[in-house]
Amino acid sequence: MQEFADLLATTGVERGLIGPREVPRLWSRHLVNCAVVADGPDSPMVPGCTVADVGSGAGLPGVVWALVRPDLRVTLIEPLLRRATFLNEAVNELGLHDRVEVLRARAEDVERSFDVVTARAVARLPQLLTWTIPLTRVGGVVLALKGSSVAEEVAEAQGSRGLLGAGDMTIQHFGVGTIEPPTTVVLVPRVR
Numbered sequence: 694m695q696e697f698a699d700l701l702a703t704t705g706v707e708r709g710l711i712g713p714r715e716v717p718r719l720w721s722r723h724l725v726n727c728a729v730v731a732d733g734p735d736s737p738m739v740p741g742c743t744v745a746d747v748g749s750g751a752g753l754p755g756v757v758w759a760l761v762r763p764d765l766r767v768t769l770i771e772p773l774l775r776r777a778t779f780l781n782e783a784v785n786e787l788g789l790h791d792r793v794e795v796l797r798a799r800a801e802d803v804e805r806s807f808d809v810v811t812a813r814a815v816a817r818l819p820q821l822l823t824w825t826i827p828l829t830r831v832g833g834v835v836l837a838l839k840g841s842s843v844a845e846e847v848a849e850a851q852g853s854r855g856l857l858g859a860g861d862m863t864i865q866h867f868g869v870g871t872i873e874p875p876t877t878v879v880l881v882p883r884v885r
């Protein structure tokens with residue numbers, strides 16, 4: 694994780710993937726914020742599951758999850774060349790290439806399904822569900838990492854989730870007592 698932090702703080706900043714002002718808070722606001730969802734007894738990800746990270750950007754949360762959970766197989770979906778190039782380099786440098794792949798694509802153009810589909814800072818929930826639910830296998834779950842507008846976004850998505858095949862949404866907080874604020878996640882199961 695320290696190697697990934699160093700990569701983000703150097704190459705990531707030089708290439709404009711991470712703002713320079715984020716560097717002092719890389720661990721608290723980005724790395725630990727993502728890690729707490731995957732690491733720990735409350736994690737909704739069962740051992741060995743497949744994970745897609747939609748709009749992975751500089752690798753958040755997908756690369757962090759792969760680092761803290763060596764059992765996961767992770768697909769990073771990112772359409773922008775500059776970001777996909779950085780992700781490929783990071784995966785190779787961190788020695789993750791045997792279980793982390795980079796797909797340079799828009800989520801809506803990917804025709805595969807995964808046990809878990811995640812996204813962080815990509816789109817508001819109604820739009821996000823149109824991209825992530827089709828990528829989730831029936832019985833799988835979308836884990837949308839969200840900020841303070843979470844309740845509002847869940848309300849906005851209520852009308853369309855049934856048509857997409859999604860079940861009841863729940864909001865869960867991870868890292869309580871570890872980070873402040875804890876990480877807020879909307880869990881959306883695909884039921885049909």
Ligand SMILES: C[S@@+](CC[C@H](N)C(=O)[O-])C[C@H]1O[C@@H](n2cnc3c(N)ncnc32)[C@H](O)[C@@H]1O
Pocket residue numbers: 747748749750751752753754770771772773776798799800801812813814815824
């Ligand atoms: C604000 S960045 C967030 C990056 C990262 N998840 C994070 O938390 O730092 C949003 C990312 O979503 C990607 N994106 C936008 N539309 C997308 C789509 N339709 N499918 C996949 N990725 C998309 C962008 O290229 C960008 O890298």
